[in-house]
Amino acid sequence: MLDTLSFAQKQRLAYIDFCLLFKGAIYRQDLIKRFEVGLSASSKDFSLYKTLAPKNLHYHTVEKRYVQTEQFQPVFEHDAQRTLVKLANDISDGFDGIGDVDYPVESPSNLNVPNIFIVARLVQAILLNKAVSVIYTSLSSGSGARELVPHSIVDNGLRWHVRAFDRKSQSFRDFVLTRVSKVTLKEAGEEHEQADADEAWQRLIPLQLVPHPKNVKHATAIEMDYGMENSQLLIKVRAAMAGYLLRRWNVDCTERGVLEGAEYQLWLQNRFTLNKVDNLAIAPGYLN
The missing domain is CATH 2.30.30 (SH3 type barrels.)
Incomplete structure (x- = not known):
């Protein structure tokens, strides 16, 4: 039956599927606002979805919304990596379930794919x-x-x-x-x-990142890479996330910037800001 539907209708059905899977429920108004369709059209979409997967949802008359059942099984395939990226950027469309545009952009593959x-x-x-x-x-x-x-x-x-x-x-x-x-x-x-x-999640700490004093021959290139101003990049990060960021960017966290290697292109100039921050065992060169 899905093969006979228009792309637009499959998008709406995928959105219903997405909301039931990740939110556990969906209001009819959610569909109307997201796709700017009328009440009649939205009712037809929910009826069609129920025809496709009658055990996936039931209508809660008091809350006036469709709720996921214990027997729920998604109608569309939702790719874990793409879905996580969309959730992180507040893009709750479910479109990956019916095939997005194949954009000519690649990213390094993550080692793990969550269920x-x-x-x-x-x-x-x-x-x-x-x-x-x-x-x-x-x-x-x-x-x-x-x-x-x-x-x-x-x-x-x-x-x-x-x-x-x-x-x-x-x-x-x-x-x-x-x-x-x-x-x-x-x-x-x-x-x-x-x-x-x-x-640690609520506290923001400032990081002062500069081109590495020993490993970088042409500092201007690094300044351009990171959009630095006055030869430095000032950012604020959650204390709970600081170690991850410093490791991801290979930031030298030693007191005097002594780590050797081409991978260390940045140095944390205000190292003292890491006081009372956990998970720093992964921060390059940081020792309490």
């Missing part, structure tokens, strides 16, 4: 402010059950992780998405488990 259903359930938990029970496999303790209260999904440059309050350690931590094998929604999170209470 799309794991991502979807965590996104739902974040949007609904819910805690989750997960099975997580760590390098130190292996597989085990944990209760988390997630608040953000983050690309650290190499892989995707979820930032969450960990009820086991009673602290905010990062959990790699590919190491999560099961997610079950639970009750709402407590106030001290929310993003507002995540001090």
Whole structure:
């Protein structure tokens, strides 16, 4: 039946599918606003979607919205990497399910690809402010059950992780998405488990990046690469993300810029700003 539909209608159906998968629900008004269609046309789209997947949704008469069922199985294929990028940039269209334009742009392949259903359930938990029970496999303790209260999904440059309050350690931590094998929604999170209470997430620290004093022969090239002004780049980053950024850009974090190698083109000039910042073991050359 999908092959007989117009591209525009498949887009709308893919959007319904996307919202049910990642948000757990969709209002008819969501479809109307997103595609500027009338009430009658939107009703036909929901009826058609229900014909295609009758066990995927039911209408909640009190909340006046369509809700995902426990038997939900996506009608369209949603690519994990592309979907995560779209979610990160607030592009909730679901169009990858029916084939986007093949743009002539490439990016380095990530080493891992998260399970799309794991991502979807965590996104739902974040949007609904819910805690989750997960099975997580760590390098130190292996597989085990944990209760988390997630608040953000983050690309650290190499892989995707979820930032969450960990009820086991009673602290905010990062959990790699590919190491999560099961997610079950639970009750709402407590106030001290929310993003507002995540001090390292809320605190912004300034980074003063300059061309490396020893490894760069022509500093102007680096200044142009990073759009520097007055031979430096001043940026603010969440304390929880500082280590990832410094590692991703291979920023020399030694006191005097002594790391050797062509990969170290930047030096952190205000190293003192990293005081009281966690996850700096991955920051090149940084030692407490």
